Amino acid sequence: MHIKKIKAIKVFDSRGIPTLKTFVYTDNYITGVSIPSGTSAGKKEAVELRDKSKAFFGKDVTKAIDNVNKIIGPRLVGEFLLDQTRIDNLMIELDATSNKSRLGSNAILSISAAICKAASKELDVPLYQYIARLNNKKIDKKTNFPKPELNIINGGEHAGTDLAFQEFQILPNKNKISQNISMSAEIYLQLKEILSKKYGKSSINVGYEGGFAPNITDPKIALDLMEQAIKKSGYSKDVFLGLDCAANSFYNEKSKKYFVNNKNYSSSQLMEYYADLLKSYKQLKSIEDPFFEEDKNSWKEFTKKYSSKMNIIGDDLLVTNPKLIKEGIDKKYCNSLLLKPNQIGTITETIKSFNLARDNGWKVVVSHRSGETEDSFISDLAFGLNSDYIKFGAPARSDRNSKYNRLLEIEGVYLEE
Ligand code: PGA
Ligand code: ZN
Numbered sequence: 001m002h003i004k005k006i007k008a009i010k011v012f013d014s015r016g017i018p019t020l021k022t023f024v025y026t027d028n029y030i031t032g033v034s035i036p037s038g039t040s041a042g043k044k045e046a047v048e049l050r051d052k053s054k055a056f057f058g059k060d061v062t063k064a065i066d067n068v069n070k071i072i073g074p075r076l077v078g079e080f081l082l083d084q085t086r087i088d089n090l091m092i093e094l095d096a097t098s099n100k101s102r103l104g105s106n107a108i109l110s111i112s113a114a115i116c117k118a119a120s121k122e123l124d125v126p127l128y129q130y131i132a133r134l135n136n137k138k139i140d141k142k143t144n145f146p147k148p149e150l151n152i153i154n155g156g157e158h159a160g161t162d163l164a165f166q167e168f169q170i171l172p173n174k175n176k177i178s179q180n181i182s183m184s185a186e187i188y189l190q191l192k193e194i195l196s197k198k199y200g201k202s203s204i205n206v207g208y209e210g211g212f213a214p215n216i217t218d219p220k221i222a223l224d225l226m227e228q229a230i231k232k233s234g235y236s237k238d239v240f241l242g243l244d245c246a247a248n249s250f251y252n253e254k255s256k257k258y259f260v261n262n263k264n265y266s267s268s269q270l271m272e273y274y275a276d277l278l279k280s281y282k283q284l285k286s287i288e289d290p291f292f293e294e295d296k297n298s299w300k301e302f303t304k305k306y307s308s309k310m311n312i313i314g315d316d317l318l319v320t321n322p323k324l325i326k327e328g329i330d331k332k333y334c335n336s337l338l339l340k341p342n343q344i345g346t347i348t349e350t351i352k353s354f355n356l357a358r359d360n361g362w363k364v365v366v367s368h369r370s371g372e373t374e375d376s377f378i379s380d381l382a383f384g385l386n387s388d389y390i391k392f393g394a395p396a397r398s399d400r401n402s403k404y405n406r407l408l409e410i411e412g413v414y415l416e417e
Contacts, residue, residue: 006069008022021373047099092108116377167209168219171242171285177411313334318337
Protein backbone atom coordinates (compact mmCIF):
# COMPACT_ATOMS: atom_id res chain seq x y z
CA MET A 1 0.00 0.00 0.00
CA HIS A 2 2.93 2.35 -0.58
CA ILE A 3 3.91 4.38 -3.62
CA LYS A 4 6.78 2.70 -5.46
CA LYS A 5 7.22 5.04 -8.39
CA ILE A 6 5.42 7.86 -10.22
CA LYS A 7 5.85 8.51 -13.92
CA ALA A 8 4.20 11.04 -16.25
CA ILE A 9 4.09 10.83 -20.05
CA LYS A 10 2.81 13.18 -22.74
CA VAL A 11 -0.56 12.27 -24.27
CA PHE A 12 -2.98 14.39 -26.34
CA ASP A 13 -6.37 15.90 -25.60
CA SER A 14 -9.45 16.10 -27.84
CA ARG A 15 -8.17 19.36 -29.39
CA GLY A 16 -4.78 17.84 -30.32
CA ILE A 17 -3.03 19.71 -27.51
CA PRO A 18 -0.51 17.90 -25.25
CA THR A 19 -1.49 16.96 -21.71
CA LEU A 20 -0.16 14.63 -19.01
CA LYS A 21 -1.01 11.06 -18.16
CA THR A 22 0.54 10.12 -14.85
CA PHE A 23 1.06 6.58 -13.58
CA VAL A 24 1.37 5.46 -9.98
CA TYR A 25 3.21 2.18 -9.41
CA THR A 26 2.02 0.15 -6.41
CA ASP A 27 2.35 -3.45 -5.20
CA ASN A 28 -0.06 -4.97 -7.71
CA TYR A 29 -0.88 -2.32 -10.30
CA ILE A 30 0.30 0.51 -12.50
CA THR A 31 -2.55 3.04 -12.53
CA GLY A 32 -2.76 6.04 -14.87
CA VAL A 33 -5.00 9.10 -15.06
CA SER A 34 -4.90 11.73 -17.81
CA ILE A 35 -6.11 15.23 -17.20
CA PRO A 36 -8.11 17.79 -19.17
CA SER A 37 -7.59 21.44 -20.04
CA GLY A 38 -9.88 24.42 -20.64
CA THR A 39 -10.13 26.86 -23.54
CA SER A 40 -12.26 29.59 -21.95
CA ALA A 41 -10.52 29.48 -18.59
CA GLY A 42 -11.30 31.77 -15.64
CA LYS A 43 -8.58 34.30 -14.75
CA LYS A 44 -8.07 32.93 -11.23
CA GLU A 45 -7.73 29.24 -12.03
CA ALA A 46 -4.68 27.41 -10.65
CA VAL A 47 -1.87 27.73 -13.19
CA GLU A 48 -1.54 25.04 -15.82
CA LEU A 49 2.18 24.85 -16.62
CA ARG A 50 2.91 25.15 -20.36
CA ASP A 51 6.38 25.44 -21.90
CA LYS A 52 5.79 28.68 -23.83
CA SER A 53 8.34 27.45 -26.39
CA LYS A 54 7.85 27.17 -30.16
CA ALA A 55 6.44 23.65 -29.99
CA PHE A 56 2.66 23.37 -30.00
CA PHE A 57 2.29 27.17 -30.07
CA GLY A 58 3.64 27.41 -26.52
CA LYS A 59 1.38 24.68 -25.15
CA ASP A 60 3.84 21.82 -24.71
CA VAL A 61 4.02 20.21 -21.25
CA THR A 62 7.61 18.97 -20.98
CA LYS A 63 8.28 21.12 -17.88
CA ALA A 64 5.18 19.82 -16.10
CA ILE A 65 6.21 16.24 -16.99
CA ASP A 66 9.71 16.91 -15.65
CA ASN A 67 8.21 18.29 -12.45
CA VAL A 68 6.33 15.01 -11.93
CA ASN A 69 9.23 12.75 -12.88
CA LYS A 70 12.11 14.63 -11.28
CA ILE A 71 10.71 16.70 -8.40
CA ILE A 72 7.31 15.61 -7.07
CA GLY A 73 7.40 11.87 -7.85
CA PRO A 74 10.69 11.11 -6.10
CA ARG A 75 9.46 13.07 -3.05
CA LEU A 76 6.32 10.89 -2.80
CA VAL A 77 7.94 7.47 -3.17
CA GLY A 78 7.33 5.48 0.02
CA GLU A 79 4.23 7.49 1.04
CA PHE A 80 1.19 5.50 2.20
CA LEU A 81 -1.24 5.30 -0.72
CA LEU A 82 -4.38 5.95 1.34
CA ASP A 83 -3.06 9.22 2.80
CA GLN A 84 -4.71 11.33 0.07
CA THR A 85 -4.93 14.49 2.17
CA ARG A 86 -1.35 14.25 3.42
CA ILE A 87 -0.02 13.65 -0.10
CA ASP A 88 -2.03 16.54 -1.57
CA ASN A 89 -0.82 18.84 1.21
CA LEU A 90 2.78 17.75 0.62
CA MET A 91 2.45 18.74 -3.04
CA ILE A 92 0.91 22.09 -2.11
CA GLU A 93 3.85 22.72 0.26
CA LEU A 94 6.40 21.64 -2.31
CA ASP A 95 4.88 24.03 -4.85
CA ALA A 96 4.85 26.85 -2.29
CA THR A 97 2.77 29.30 -4.36
CA SER A 98 -0.87 30.31 -3.87
CA ASN A 99 -1.88 29.17 -7.36
CA LYS A 100 0.38 26.16 -8.09
CA SER A 101 2.34 28.21 -10.61
CA ARG A 102 5.74 26.72 -9.77
CA LEU A 103 5.10 23.01 -10.30
CA GLY A 104 1.86 23.41 -12.28
CA SER A 105 -1.72 22.43 -11.45
CA ASN A 106 -1.55 19.96 -14.35
CA ALA A 107 1.46 18.18 -12.83
CA ILE A 108 -0.06 18.19 -9.33
CA LEU A 109 -3.60 17.13 -10.29
CA SER A 110 -2.36 14.30 -12.50
CA ILE A 111 -0.60 12.81 -9.47
CA SER A 112 -3.42 13.54 -7.04
CA ALA A 113 -6.02 11.82 -9.25
CA ALA A 114 -3.75 8.88 -10.13
CA ILE A 115 -3.07 8.24 -6.44
CA CYS A 116 -6.80 8.27 -5.72
CA LYS A 117 -7.46 5.74 -8.49
CA ALA A 118 -4.47 3.59 -7.51
CA ALA A 119 -5.78 3.41 -3.94
CA SER A 120 -9.18 2.19 -5.18
CA LYS A 121 -7.47 -0.54 -7.19
CA GLU A 122 -5.27 -1.75 -4.35
CA LEU A 123 -8.35 -1.84 -2.08
CA ASP A 124 -10.23 -3.65 -4.84
CA VAL A 125 -13.22 -1.28 -4.71
CA PRO A 126 -14.72 0.78 -7.54
CA LEU A 127 -13.25 4.29 -7.81
CA TYR A 128 -16.58 5.95 -6.93
CA GLN A 129 -16.73 3.88 -3.75
CA TYR A 130 -13.26 5.03 -2.70
CA ILE A 131 -14.15 8.67 -3.45
CA ALA A 132 -17.29 8.35 -1.27
CA ARG A 133 -15.06 6.93 1.47
CA LEU A 134 -12.61 9.83 1.15
CA ASN A 135 -15.62 12.08 1.72
CA ASN A 136 -16.89 9.97 4.67
CA LYS A 137 -20.16 9.22 2.87
CA LYS A 138 -21.99 6.08 1.82
CA ILE A 139 -23.26 5.45 -1.70
CA ASP A 140 -27.03 5.34 -2.13
CA LYS A 141 -27.59 3.82 -5.53
CA LYS A 142 -31.10 5.27 -5.74
CA THR A 143 -30.10 8.87 -5.12
CA ASN A 144 -26.45 9.14 -6.08
CA PHE A 145 -26.86 9.48 -9.85
CA PRO A 146 -26.55 13.09 -10.93
CA LYS A 147 -28.75 14.67 -13.61
CA PRO A 148 -26.90 15.51 -16.83
CA GLU A 149 -26.59 18.87 -18.59
CA LEU A 150 -25.78 18.12 -22.23
CA ASN A 151 -24.40 20.82 -24.45
CA ILE A 152 -25.84 20.11 -27.91
CA ILE A 153 -25.12 23.47 -29.59
CA ASN A 154 -21.61 24.92 -29.20
CA GLY A 155 -20.68 28.58 -29.58
CA GLY A 156 -18.28 31.05 -27.97
CA GLU A 157 -14.65 29.98 -27.93
CA HIS A 158 -15.66 26.36 -28.54
CA ALA A 159 -16.87 26.84 -32.13
CA GLY A 160 -15.78 28.61 -35.32
CA THR A 161 -18.90 30.79 -35.43
CA ASP A 162 -20.04 34.14 -34.01
CA LEU A 163 -22.64 32.72 -31.65
CA ALA A 164 -21.73 34.50 -28.39
CA PHE A 165 -22.99 32.02 -25.81
CA GLN A 166 -20.75 29.01 -25.39
CA GLU A 167 -23.19 26.22 -24.51
CA PHE A 168 -26.82 25.46 -25.22
CA GLN A 169 -27.81 22.54 -23.02
CA ILE A 170 -30.64 20.07 -22.59
CA LEU A 171 -31.42 19.00 -19.02
CA PRO A 172 -33.33 15.68 -19.02
CA ASN A 173 -35.17 15.18 -15.77
CA LYS A 174 -35.97 11.46 -15.38
CA ASN A 175 -34.59 9.55 -12.41
CA LYS A 176 -32.54 6.92 -14.21
CA ILE A 177 -29.26 7.99 -15.77
CA SER A 178 -29.73 5.50 -18.63
CA GLN A 179 -33.09 7.05 -19.49
CA ASN A 180 -31.67 10.57 -19.34
CA ILE A 181 -28.74 9.78 -21.64
CA SER A 182 -30.92 7.85 -24.06
CA MET A 183 -33.47 10.66 -24.37
CA SER A 184 -30.66 13.15 -24.87
CA ALA A 185 -29.02 11.13 -27.63
CA GLU A 186 -32.38 10.95 -29.43
CA ILE A 187 -32.80 14.72 -29.15
CA TYR A 188 -29.22 15.22 -30.40
CA LEU A 189 -29.89 13.13 -33.51
CA GLN A 190 -33.23 14.87 -34.05
CA LEU A 191 -31.46 18.24 -33.88
CA LYS A 192 -28.99 17.02 -36.49
CA GLU A 193 -31.89 16.27 -38.87
CA ILE A 194 -33.51 19.65 -38.26
CA LEU A 195 -30.24 21.53 -38.78
CA SER A 196 -29.21 19.79 -41.97
CA LYS A 197 -32.67 20.25 -43.50
CA LYS A 198 -32.82 23.92 -42.57
CA TYR A 199 -29.23 25.11 -43.06
CA GLY A 200 -27.48 22.43 -45.12
CA LYS A 201 -24.90 19.84 -44.20
CA SER A 202 -22.17 22.23 -43.01
CA SER A 203 -24.44 23.11 -40.06
CA ILE A 204 -23.92 19.67 -38.51
CA ASN A 205 -20.18 20.20 -38.00
CA VAL A 206 -19.41 20.10 -34.30
CA GLY A 207 -17.52 22.23 -31.76
CA TYR A 208 -15.06 21.24 -29.04
CA GLU A 209 -17.64 19.53 -26.84
CA GLY A 210 -19.44 17.58 -29.57
CA GLY A 211 -22.41 19.96 -29.88
CA PHE A 212 -23.40 21.21 -33.35
CA ALA A 213 -21.93 24.52 -34.51
CA PRO A 214 -24.36 25.98 -37.07
CA ASN A 215 -23.49 29.37 -38.49
CA ILE A 216 -26.04 31.37 -36.48
CA THR A 217 -25.47 34.40 -34.23
CA ASP A 218 -28.80 34.74 -32.40
CA PRO A 219 -29.03 32.74 -29.14
CA LYS A 220 -32.84 32.73 -29.48
CA ILE A 221 -32.59 30.83 -32.76
CA ALA A 222 -30.40 28.23 -31.05
CA LEU A 223 -32.95 27.86 -28.24
CA ASP A 224 -35.82 27.60 -30.77
CA LEU A 225 -33.98 24.84 -32.64
CA MET A 226 -33.45 22.93 -29.41
CA GLU A 227 -37.10 23.29 -28.43
CA GLN A 228 -38.12 21.91 -31.83
CA ALA A 229 -35.80 18.93 -31.44
CA ILE A 230 -37.14 18.20 -27.95
CA LYS A 231 -40.77 18.49 -29.11
CA LYS A 232 -40.24 16.32 -32.20
CA SER A 233 -38.64 13.67 -30.02
CA GLY A 234 -41.71 13.69 -27.76
CA TYR A 235 -39.89 14.79 -24.59
CA SER A 236 -41.25 18.29 -23.97
CA LYS A 237 -42.43 17.37 -20.47
CA ASP A 238 -39.18 15.73 -19.41
CA VAL A 239 -36.47 18.11 -20.57
CA PHE A 240 -35.44 21.56 -19.40
CA LEU A 241 -33.00 23.96 -21.06
CA GLY A 242 -29.73 25.43 -19.81
CA LEU A 243 -27.06 27.89 -20.94
CA ASP A 244 -23.41 28.41 -20.24
CA CYS A 245 -23.01 31.97 -21.51
CA ALA A 246 -19.29 32.02 -20.54
CA ALA A 247 -19.67 35.81 -20.55
CA ASN A 248 -15.93 36.45 -20.07
CA SER A 249 -15.52 35.54 -23.73
CA PHE A 250 -17.87 38.24 -25.11
CA TYR A 251 -17.09 40.98 -22.60
CA ASN A 252 -14.83 43.83 -23.66
CA GLU A 253 -12.91 45.05 -20.61
CA LYS A 254 -12.05 48.38 -22.25
CA SER A 255 -15.52 49.40 -23.37
CA LYS A 256 -17.20 47.47 -20.50
CA LYS A 257 -19.73 46.13 -23.00
CA TYR A 258 -20.97 42.65 -23.83
CA PHE A 259 -21.20 41.74 -27.54
CA VAL A 260 -24.12 39.46 -28.40
CA ASN A 261 -25.71 38.89 -31.80
CA ASN A 262 -23.94 41.87 -33.41
CA LYS A 263 -24.96 44.32 -30.69
CA ASN A 264 -23.19 45.87 -27.70
CA TYR A 265 -24.89 45.60 -24.31
CA SER A 266 -24.12 47.32 -21.02
CA SER A 267 -24.49 45.17 -17.88
CA SER A 268 -28.01 46.44 -17.26
CA GLN A 269 -28.99 45.94 -20.90
CA LEU A 270 -27.70 42.36 -20.74
CA MET A 271 -29.76 41.90 -17.58
CA GLU A 272 -32.85 42.97 -19.59
CA TYR A 273 -31.87 40.65 -22.41
CA TYR A 274 -31.81 37.74 -19.94
CA ALA A 275 -35.16 38.83 -18.45
CA ASP A 276 -36.65 38.63 -21.91
CA LEU A 277 -35.09 35.20 -22.54
CA LEU A 278 -36.53 33.87 -19.28
CA LYS A 279 -39.96 35.19 -20.22
CA SER A 280 -39.85 33.59 -23.67
CA TYR A 281 -38.30 30.26 -22.68
CA LYS A 282 -40.07 28.96 -19.60
CA GLN A 283 -38.05 25.74 -19.77
CA LEU A 284 -34.79 27.62 -19.14
CA LYS A 285 -33.82 26.43 -15.67
CA SER A 286 -30.06 26.81 -15.52
CA ILE A 287 -27.59 29.55 -16.45
CA GLU A 288 -23.81 29.54 -16.00
CA ASP A 289 -21.51 32.57 -16.07
CA PRO A 290 -24.16 35.05 -17.27
CA PHE A 291 -21.77 37.94 -16.54
CA PHE A 292 -18.02 38.65 -16.67
CA GLU A 293 -16.22 37.29 -13.59
CA GLU A 294 -15.52 40.76 -12.20
CA ASP A 295 -19.00 42.20 -12.90
CA LYS A 296 -20.07 41.11 -9.43
CA ASN A 297 -22.88 43.61 -8.91
CA SER A 298 -24.64 42.15 -11.92
CA TRP A 299 -24.20 38.60 -10.58
CA LYS A 300 -25.70 39.70 -7.29
CA GLU A 301 -28.65 41.47 -8.85
CA PHE A 302 -29.36 38.54 -11.17
CA THR A 303 -29.26 36.08 -8.26
CA LYS A 304 -31.55 38.24 -6.16
CA LYS A 305 -34.12 38.25 -8.98
CA TYR A 306 -33.95 34.65 -10.18
CA SER A 307 -32.48 32.48 -7.43
CA SER A 308 -35.81 30.84 -6.59
CA LYS A 309 -36.51 30.01 -10.24
CA MET A 310 -33.29 28.51 -11.53
CA ASN A 311 -29.73 27.32 -10.99
CA ILE A 312 -27.27 30.19 -11.35
CA ILE A 313 -23.88 28.57 -11.71
CA GLY A 314 -20.48 30.11 -11.01
CA ASP A 315 -17.67 28.71 -13.16
CA ASP A 316 -15.13 31.41 -14.18
CA LEU A 317 -16.48 33.39 -11.22
CA LEU A 318 -15.47 30.78 -8.61
CA VAL A 319 -12.92 28.50 -10.33
CA THR A 320 -13.52 25.68 -7.78
CA ASN A 321 -11.55 27.76 -5.26
CA PRO A 322 -12.77 27.48 -1.63
CA LYS A 323 -11.91 31.14 -0.89
CA LEU A 324 -13.90 32.43 -3.86
CA ILE A 325 -16.77 30.01 -3.16
CA LYS A 326 -16.95 31.30 0.43
CA GLU A 327 -17.13 34.87 -0.86
CA GLY A 328 -19.79 33.83 -3.38
CA ILE A 329 -21.89 32.25 -0.64
CA ASP A 330 -21.52 35.23 1.74
CA LYS A 331 -22.28 37.82 -0.92
CA LYS A 332 -24.94 35.74 -2.71
CA TYR A 333 -23.36 36.01 -6.17
CA CYS A 334 -25.02 32.78 -7.35
CA ASN A 335 -26.62 29.58 -6.01
CA SER A 336 -24.66 26.76 -7.66
CA LEU A 337 -21.06 25.69 -8.18
CA LEU A 338 -19.36 24.29 -11.26
CA LEU A 339 -16.78 21.83 -9.93
CA LYS A 340 -13.70 21.27 -12.12
CA PRO A 341 -10.77 19.52 -10.40
CA ASN A 342 -8.15 21.09 -12.67
CA GLN A 343 -9.22 24.63 -11.73
CA ILE A 344 -7.89 24.02 -8.22
CA GLY A 345 -5.38 21.19 -8.68
CA THR A 346 -5.87 18.47 -6.03
CA ILE A 347 -8.60 15.96 -5.19
CA THR A 348 -8.55 17.05 -1.53
CA GLU A 349 -9.29 20.68 -2.43
CA THR A 350 -11.92 19.59 -4.98
CA ILE A 351 -13.78 17.68 -2.25
CA LYS A 352 -13.42 20.65 0.11
CA SER A 353 -14.99 22.96 -2.49
CA PHE A 354 -17.78 20.46 -3.07
CA ASN A 355 -18.66 20.30 0.61
CA LEU A 356 -18.48 24.04 1.12
CA ALA A 357 -21.05 24.55 -1.63
CA ARG A 358 -23.24 21.61 -0.61
CA ASP A 359 -23.26 22.47 3.11
CA ASN A 360 -24.50 25.94 2.22
CA GLY A 361 -27.44 24.68 0.23
CA TRP A 362 -25.95 25.17 -3.23
CA LYS A 363 -26.30 22.76 -6.12
CA VAL A 364 -23.07 21.28 -7.51
CA VAL A 365 -22.32 20.43 -11.15
CA VAL A 366 -19.26 18.22 -11.76
CA SER A 367 -17.78 19.31 -15.09
CA HIS A 368 -15.42 18.29 -17.88
CA ARG A 369 -13.21 20.79 -19.78
CA SER A 370 -13.34 21.57 -23.49
CA GLY A 371 -10.02 19.76 -23.95
CA GLU A 372 -10.69 16.24 -22.68
CA THR A 373 -9.22 12.77 -23.01
CA GLU A 374 -10.88 9.36 -22.82
CA ASP A 375 -10.41 9.39 -19.03
CA SER A 376 -13.62 9.00 -17.02
CA PHE A 377 -12.35 9.90 -13.52
CA ILE A 378 -14.94 12.69 -13.23
CA SER A 379 -17.83 10.24 -13.66
CA ASP A 380 -16.73 8.36 -10.54
CA LEU A 381 -16.11 11.68 -8.82
CA ALA A 382 -19.64 12.91 -9.55
CA PHE A 383 -21.30 9.67 -8.52
CA GLY A 384 -19.04 9.13 -5.51
CA LEU A 385 -19.67 12.65 -4.19
CA ASN A 386 -23.39 12.49 -5.03
CA SER A 387 -23.29 15.73 -7.05
CA ASP A 388 -26.58 17.19 -8.21
CA TYR A 389 -25.59 17.51 -11.86
CA ILE A 390 -22.90 16.58 -14.35
CA LYS A 391 -21.78 18.51 -17.42
CA PHE A 392 -19.87 16.33 -19.87
CA GLY A 393 -20.84 17.82 -23.28
CA ALA A 394 -22.92 16.32 -26.08
CA PRO A 395 -23.84 12.62 -26.09
CA ALA A 396 -21.34 12.19 -28.94
CA ARG A 397 -17.55 11.85 -29.48
CA SER A 398 -15.69 9.46 -27.22
CA ASP A 399 -13.95 12.17 -25.20
CA ARG A 400 -17.49 13.01 -23.95
CA ASN A 401 -19.21 9.63 -24.15
CA SER A 402 -16.46 7.90 -22.16
CA LYS A 403 -17.90 9.80 -19.18
CA TYR A 404 -21.57 9.05 -19.87
CA ASN A 405 -20.73 5.44 -20.72
CA ARG A 406 -18.94 5.02 -17.39
CA LEU A 407 -22.11 6.11 -15.56
CA LEU A 408 -24.15 3.69 -17.67
CA GLU A 409 -21.71 0.96 -16.66
CA ILE A 410 -22.03 1.87 -12.98
CA GLU A 411 -25.83 1.72 -13.24
CA GLY A 412 -26.07 -1.33 -15.47
CA VAL A 413 -23.30 -3.56 -14.15
CA TYR A 414 -21.90 -2.53 -10.76
CA LEU A 415 -25.23 -1.61 -9.20
CA GLU A 416 -27.45 -4.09 -11.02
CA GLU A 417 -30.64 -4.68 -9.02
P1 PGA B 1 -13.57 25.33 -20.83
O1 PGA B 1 -15.15 25.43 -20.96
O2 PGA B 1 -13.22 23.96 -20.45
O3 PGA B 1 -13.10 25.72 -22.21
O4 PGA B 1 -13.17 26.35 -19.79
C1 PGA B 1 -16.02 24.75 -20.12
C2 PGA B 1 -16.91 25.69 -19.35
O5 PGA B 1 -16.82 26.92 -19.49
O6 PGA B 1 -17.72 25.23 -18.56
ZN1 ZN C 1 -18.42 27.47 -18.01
